[in-house]
Amino acid sequence: MASSMLSLGSTSLLPREVNKDKLKLGTSGSNPFLKAKSFSRVTMTVAVKPSRFEGITMAPPDPILGVSEAFKADTNELKLNLGVGAYRTEELQPYVLNVVKKAENLMLERGDNKEYLPIEGLAAFNKATAELLFGAGHPVIKEQKVATIQGLSGTGSLRLAAALIERYFPGAKVLISAPTWGNHKNIFNDAKVPWSEYRYYDPKTIGLDFEGMIADIKEAPEGSFILLHGCAHNPTGIDPTPEQWVKIADVIQEKNHIPFFDVAYQGFASGSLDEDAASVRLFADRGMEFFVAQSYSKNLGLYAERIGAINVVCSSADAATRVKSQLKRIARPMYSNPPVHGARIVANVVGDAAMFGEWKAEMEMMAGRIKTVRQKLYDSLVSKDKSGKDWSFILKQIGMFSFTGLNKAQSDNMTNKWHVYMTKDGRISLAGLSLAKCEYLADAIIDSYHNALLYWETPIEL
Amino acid sequence: MDSVFSKVDRAPEDPILGVTVAYNNDPSPAKINLGVGAYRTEEGKPLVLDVVRRAEQQLVNDPSRVKEYIPIVGLADFNKLSAKLILGGDSPAIQESRVATIQCLSGTGSLRVGAEFLKKHYHQSVIYIPKPTWGNHPKVFNLAGLSVEYYRYYDPATRGLDFQGLLEDLGGAPSGAIVLLHACAHNPTGVDPTSEQWEQIRQLMRSKSLLPFFDSAYQGFASGSLDTDAHSVRTFVADGGECLIAQSYAKNMGLYGERVGALSIVCKSADVASKVESQVKLVVRPMYSSPPIHGASIVATILKSSEMYNDWTIELKGMADRIISMRKQLFEALQAKGTPGDWSHIIKQIGMFTFTGLNKEQVAFMTKEFHIYMTSDGRISMAGLSSKTVPHLVDAIHAAVTRVG
Numbered sequence: 001m002a003s004s005m006l007s008l009g010s011t012s013l014l015p016r017e018v019n020k021d022k023l024k025l026g027t028s029g030s031n032p033f034l035k036a037k038s039f040s041r042v043t044m045t046v047a048v049k050p051s052r053f054e055g056i057t058m059a060p061p062d063p064i065l066g067v068s069e070a071f072k073a074d075t076n077e078l079k080l081n082l083g084v085g086a087y088r089t090e091e092l093q094p095y096v097l098n099v100v101k102k103a104e105n106l107m108l109e110r111g112d113n114k115e116y117l118p119i120e121g122l123a124a125f126n127k128a129t130a131e132l133l134f135g136a137g138h139p140v141i142k143e144q145k146v147a148t149i150q151g152l153s154g155t156g157s158l159r160l161a162a163a164l165i166e167r168y169f170p171g172a173k174v175l176i177s178a179p180t181w182g183n184h185k186n187i188f189n190d191a192k193v194p195w196s197e198y199r200y201y202d203p204k205t206i207g208l209d210f211e212g213m214i215a216d217i218k219e220a221p222e223g224s225f226i227l228l229h230g231c232a233h234n235p236t237g238i239d240p241t242p243e244q245w246v247k248i249a250d251v252i253q254e255k256n257h258i259p260f261f262d263v264a265y266q267g268f269a270s271g272s273l274d275e276d277a278a279s280v281r282l283f284a285d286r287g288m289e290f291f292v293a294q295s296y297s298k299n300l301g302l303y304a305e306r307i308g309a310i311n312v313v314c315s316s317a318d319a320a321t322r323v324k325s326q327l328k329r330i331a332r333p334m335y336s337n338p339p340v341h342g343a344r345i346v347a348n349v350v351g352d353a354a355m356f357g358e359w360k361a362e363m364e365m366m367a368g369r370i371k372t373v374r375q376k377l378y379d380s381l382v383s384k385d386k387s388g389k390d391w392s393f394i395l396k397q398i399g400m401f402s403f404t405g406l407n408k409a410q411s412d413n414m415t416n417k418w419h420v421y422m423t424k425d426g427r428i429s430l431a432g433l434s435l436a437k438c439e440y441l442a443d444a445i446i447d448s449y450h451n452a453l454l455y456w457e458t459p460i461e462l
Numbered sequence: 463m464d465s466v467f468s469k470v471d472r473a474p475e476d477p478i479l480g481v482t483v484a485y486n487n488d489p490s491p492a493k494i495n496l497g498v499g500a501y502r503t504e505e506g507k508p509l510v511l512d513v514v515r516r517a518e519q520q521l522v523n524d525p526s527r528v529k530e531y532i533p534i535v536g537l538a539d540f541n542k543l544s545a546k547l548i549l550g551g552d553s554p555a556i557q558e559s560r561v562a563t564i565q566c567l568s569g570t571g572s573l574r575v576g577a578e579f580l581k582k583h584y585h586q587s588v589i590y591i592p593k594p595t596w597g598n599h600p601k602v603f604n605l606a607g608l609s610v611e612y613y614r615y616y617d618p619a620t621r622g623l624d625f626q627g628l629l630e631d632l633g634g635a636p637s638g639a640i641v642l643l644h645a646c647a648h649n650p651t652g653v654d655p656t657s658e659q660w661e662q663i664r665q666l667m668r669s670k671s672l673l674p675f676f677d678s679a680y681q682g683f684a685s686g687s688l689d690t691d692a693h694s695v696r697t698f699v700a701d702g703g704e705c706l707i708a709q710s711y712a713k714n715m716g717l718y719g720e721r722v723g724a725l726s727i728v729c730k731s732a733d734v735a736s737k738v739e740s741q742v743k744l745v746v747r748p749m750y751s752s753p754p755i756h757g758a759s760i761v762a763t764i765l766k767s768s769e770m771y772n773d774w775t776i777e778l779k780g781m782a783d784r785i786i787s788m789r790k791q792l793f794e795a796l797q798a799k800g801t802p803g804d805w806s807h808i809i810k811q812i813g814m815f816t817f818t819g820l821n822k823e824q825v826a827f828m829t830k831e832f833h834i835y836m837t838s839d840g841r842i843s844m845a846g847l848s849s850k851t852v853p854h855l856v857d858a859i860h861a862a863v864t865r866v867g
Contacts, residue, residue, distance in 0.1 A: 051730035052638070052673060052704055056583050059740035062747060065534065086530055094528040104522050111515075113508045115500060116718045119476065152567075152750035159749055168470050186748035190578075223466070258466055289466050303531045304755035315465040325473035332476055333601035334574055334749070335567035340719035341756040 063182055064423055071421040079419040080437055082428040085234070085400045086303055087366055090434045095366070097301045099358040103348040112344065119328040119336065121150020121309070122343035128350040129294055129309045133263065133277055140284050144317040147324035149331065150309050150338045154264045154295030155183060157310035161260065161291045162191035163330045164312075164323070165225060174225040174260065175217065177201075179425055181234045181262070184227065198226070201236050206393035206405045208238050214251050222256050230263035230292070231276040232399025235427035239269075239398055245279050249286060259283055259290035267299045269399045271367035273360065289315055296346055298400065299363055305342030366431075370400060373433050377402075380442035387450065400431045406448055413452035418444035478597055478837055485835040493833035494851050496842040499649070499814045500718055501781055504848045509781070511716045513773045517763040532755050534743045536565020536724070540758040543765040544724040548678060548692055548709055555699050559732035562739035564725045564746070565753045568718075569679045569710030570598060572725040576675060576706045577606035578745045579727075579738075580640060589640040589675065590632065592616075594839060596649045596677075599642065608640070616651045621807035621819050623653050632666055640673045645707075646691040647684035647813020650841035654684075654812055660694045664701065674698055674705040682714045684813045686782035688775065699728050711761055713814065714778055720757025781845075785814060788847045792816075795856040802863055814845050824862035832858035 061069060067083030089095050120126065126148040130141060140146050151157030165172060174193055176184050177200035188195045198220075199212030217226055228248070233239055240248060252259055261280050267273040283290055295308040310327065314320040331337070349355045374394055381391040394402055406414065406426040414420040420441065422428045433441060475483060481497030503509050521527060535541065541563040545556055555561050566572040581587055589608045591599050592615035600610045613635075614627030632641060643663075648654055655663060667674060676695050682688040698705050704727075711722040725742070729735040746752070764770045793808040808816050820828070820840040828834040834855060836842045847855065 049671065051734045052584060052671075053727075053729055053734050053738050056734065056737045056741055058737045059744050062534065062743070065531075065747075084531065094530050096527070096529055100529070101522075108515075108518060108522055111510070114510055114514070114717055114719045115508050116479075116498070116712075119479065152754075155748070156750040168467070183747060183751065186744075190745075190748040297531075302529055304529045304752070306750060306752070306754040312467075314467055319465045319467040319470070322470045322472045323467050326470055328476070329473045330605075332570075333598060333605045334571070335721060336570040336598065337719070337721070339567070339721040339754040339757065342754065 067421050067423060070415075074419055074421070076419045078440065080421065080432070080441065082420060082422045082430075082432045082441075085298065085429045085431060087298060087301060087400070087431040088434070090369065090436070092432065092434050092437075095301055097359065097362045099349050099355050099362060100301060100345055102355060102358075103345045106348060107344055114340065117150070117337045117340050117343070119149075119331050120324065121338045122340065122347060124347040124351065125150055125307075125343040126309065128347055130311055132273060132350065133266065133280060133292060133294060133311060134284055135274070135277075135281065138281070138284060140313050145314050145320050147312040147314060147320040147327065148309055149324060149327045150307070150343055151293070151331075152306045152335070152338060153297050153303075153308040154262060154293055155187065155308075156306065156338075157293035157295070157308045158184070158187050158262065159191060159334075160310045160327055160330055161293060161312070162188055162193050164327060166191050166193050167330075168326070169223070169225075169258075172223060172225060173221065174227055175220050176227045177213075177229070177233070179235055180227065180229075182423075184262075196220075200233075201238065201403065203405060206238075206403065207396065208240060208244070210240070210244055210247075214247060217248070217251050217257065218255060220255065220257065223258065224255070225258045225260045225291075226252055227260045227262060228279070230261045230266065230280050231278075232265035232269035232401070234264065234399070235401050235423065235425055236403040237397030237399050237401045238403065240279075242278065245282055249283055249288075253286065253288065259288060261290065261292040263292055264295040265298055265399050266294070267360070267363045268367055271364040271371075273299075273363075284313060287315070289313055289319075296342065300346060300349065300359065302342050302345060305345065306339060307342030307346055370430050373430050373435060373438065374402070376435050376438040377430070377433065377441060380439045381445065384439070384442050385446045389449070400429055402428050402430055404428055404445060406445070406452075410448040410452040413448040414444055418447070420444050476597075481835050481837055484829075488833055488835070490833040492854060493835065494846065494855060496834060496836040496846045496855075499713065499843050499845060501713065501716060501814070501845040502848070504784065504850075506846075506848055506851070509716055511774065511777045513764055513770050513777060514716060514760055516773075517760045517770060520763060521759055529755065531752050532565075532758075534746050534752050535563075535739060536753045537755070537758045537762055539766060540565055540762040541724060543762055544709055545726050547688065547765065548681060548695055548707055548726065549699055549728075550689070550692065550696055553696070553699060555728050560729050560735050562727045562729065562735040562742065564727075564739065564742050565758050566708075566723050566725050566746075567721040567750075567753060568712050568723040569677060569708050570602060570723075571721065571753075572708035572710070572723045573599070573602050573675075573677060574606060575742060575745050575749070576708060576725045576727070577603050577608055578749075579742050580673075580675075580706070581607040582745070583738075583741060584640070584673070586636065586638040586640060586673070588636065589642055590635050590672075591642040592628075592644065592648070594650055595642070595644070597837075599677075603642075611635070611639075613641070615648070616653060616817065618819065621653075621804075621817065622810065623655060623659070625655070625659055629662065629666060632663070632672065633670070635670065635672060638671050638673065640675050641667060642675050642677060643694070645676045645678035645681065645695050646693075647680035647815070649679065649813070650815050650837070650839060651817040652811025652813050652815050653807075653817070655694075657693060657697075660697060664698055667698075668701060668703055674703075676705060676707040678707055679710040680713055680813050681709070682775070682778045683782055683785075686779040686786075688778070702730075704728055704730060711757065715761060715764070715774070717757045717760065720760065721754060722757030722761055785844045788844045788849075788852070789816070791849060791852050792844075792847065792855065795852055796859065799856055799860055801856070801860045814843055816842050816844055818842055818859070820859070820862060824866045827866045828858045828862050831861065834858045
């Protein structure tokens with residue numbers, strides 16, 4: 001067999017001719033090469049075999065990220081992108097915080113090197129992020145009970161935790177809110193961690209189904225993980241009140257469950273870092289053991305830098321050391337060590353009093369803009385809608401998103417008739433809304449809410 | 463109350479990265495770090511390439527630059543330029559849109575994403591990896607759910623390639639098995655097949671439908687030439703067959719901590735490539751959503767400017783040349799000292815690492831008595847050596863070889 005092979009003196013095997021034939025004959029279904037006549041003998045041995053990946057089907061576009069892609073393709077000038085949760089200015093432009101630009105310039109001037117970070121990430125970042133979350137003076141910090149490792153923003157941090165759960169809590173389930181961020185279930189599925197839902201959103205009140213939530217948490221097998229949004233619930237914008245948080249903590253302790261916070265909006269929800277960390281700190285104050293995934297995508301506008309952290313609060317410093325070592329063992333075969341750039345930006349901003357102050361001011365500005373837009377949207381809806389529907393849920397919700405209560409057919413009407421891009425669950429990103437567009441959006445929402453079924457004749461999805 | 467983490471044991475330090483940890487803790491002024499594979503200058507300092515600094519300055523100065531999420535598959539121009547870099551600008555695979563390229567987190571991330579994709583969509587879940595190989599390889603593949611088998615590679619008797627063993631073991635692999643190939647500068651041995659041997663490997667693999675998965679972490683860094691170091695990959699792709707390629711810019715662009723790399727999946731058709739890409743996105747989204755922008759923007763900036771690209775090739779050759787010269791110096795110094803044994807493998811091997819042939823006991827001795835930090839398999843990073851430190855290393859090797867069994 002070896003003797004019939006041509007030796008490859010050069011790399012050109014008339015590949016263009018060969019492939020032109022391939023293209024002519026088509027590529028799907030029947031083997032295109034059975035009919036072909038003359039090829040160089042080397043390519044023949046490969047060419048007759050179909051692709052090893054022939055059976056692979058086209059995956060559907062990501063439901064959230066796919067919205068932006070559809071928006072880009074739309075040529076209508078009225079179009080509005082309320083899909084992905086990235087902050088926009090009033091001019092609907094992306095925003096790089098001034099303090100971030102300052103930090104990057106500083107880093108360049110200093111000539112920082114690009115050596116590998118340790119597997120657990122930048123030490124200065126890890127210290128800063130845990131202190132931001134719990135407060136620098138908190139006993140869990142002082143007593144070194146928190147295992148913190150830098151992760152790839154919120155997603156990456158959640159995934160590390162999920163892998164730890166799979167390894168050390170075999171069979172344990174994670175309870176996620178109904179609804180929750182679409183990618184949560186993908187993360188647990190790929191990490192092979194079973195999950196189920198707890199009631200959360202009440203479509204009747206467009207508010208929190210608190211009784212349902214408590215009942216479902218109570219009913220879960222002891223030692224389950226309960227995924228909680230620290231603040232600014234995604235996609236609903238509906239958060240428990242401080243009193244409700246206390247009751248949630250009570251029932252979790254009662255059932256020896258393990259809380260698992262997703263904190264993607266600290267500082268971005270209310271404008272205050274401390275206020276937005278209140279739920280997490282409540283649990284830490286109680287001496288509970290729990291997980292917290294953090295992201296700096298929104299509050300520092302570092303979306304593309306992929307900077308976040310997984311924190312595991314343990315009952316002892318020894319446990320924290322052991323847990324940290326196992327998180328490293330999970331990260332190493334995933335990406336070896338995390339990217340340095342975003343971590344340095346955070347460490348520089350938090351580590352300098354002046355920059356930290358500037359950051360807080362910019363964050364208040366971003367959160368403030370969103371609150372103003374909420375108010376204007378509400379005012380527009382109330383003044384334009386004569387049906388008497390109660391739109392106050394918009395003001396009660398918090399953070400980047402609002403759950404409009406629109407169903408799939410109504411959401412489709414928003415897009416198809418009004419060129420308003422949003423996710424099919426009725427979620428709109430207020431961060432993508434300007435004051436100037438509030439009235440247009442109000443018209444779209446009112447029309448979709450009342451008339452969508454008439455236009456599209458699709459049954460209501462409950 | 464009992465901790466829920468009471469069953470969580472302390473994991474041992476990563477053996478490779480643990481070497482640097484130990485080195486850092488050593489107060490001796492004579493210490494040398496020949497552990498992790500990061501380039502060092504003649505002065506023993508980390509290096510940020512000049513062209514990288516310029517690219518970064520350009521990026522930071524650009525007022526239109528934003529930090530919005532990049533697509534799940536990464537920056538489009540980075541992906542195109544990376545495919546072009548490894549496959550060659552005239553590659554028909556590229557021209558026919560048969561290559562799905564996805565920006566990933568350096569080599570490790572590219573390997574992991576590729577492995578997860580194969581586990582989900584490929585009919586074979588066994589991967590053959592060379593013995594020895596980079597310590598992290600088996601872990602990456604195991605965690606992706608693939609089972610790992612070894613093929614013979616290093617021959618300790620010749621300190622070269624066990625080519626017969628390699629052919630036998632790959633010949634015995636089940637049809638369709640995945641085979642990990644180091645594109646150049648094999649880590650940890652520095653032993654590469656010749657181009658004739660590569661051709662035989664290619665023929666054998668194609669005849670058994672074995673699926674090549676290239677790990678290309680040293681393109682340009684091994685010989686000093688980007689094209690030469692891509693030769694093995696290009697001959698496989700030129701035969702029209704399919705393969706996976708994990709590329710890293712950690713060494714050749716000195717972008718270690720930025721985590722920049724790319725996974726390319728060369729398919730039989732554009733249609734398949736586009737479906738494959740869509741499925742790879744489903745692997746990435748629940749792992750980290752989308753890759754980091756900074757390092758990839760630096761790479762794209764450099765690769766798309768012919769001036770910067772040229773400057774890069776010069777700096778890259780400078781690094782490769784310094785390593786080659788360290789090899790020469792070490793070899794000549796061992797000869798001059800009369801250290802027993804044949805040390806010619808030092809100059810025959812290629813890339814950042816040399817497999818010295820020293821055993822675990824000898825290595826431990828060198829660490830303890832001479833403060834030489836290296837991995838226990840006898841691997842040394844030539845990038846960590848300088849003209850000043852060669853004599854101390856020679857003393858250490860000489861002592862180890864003559865005093866320790």
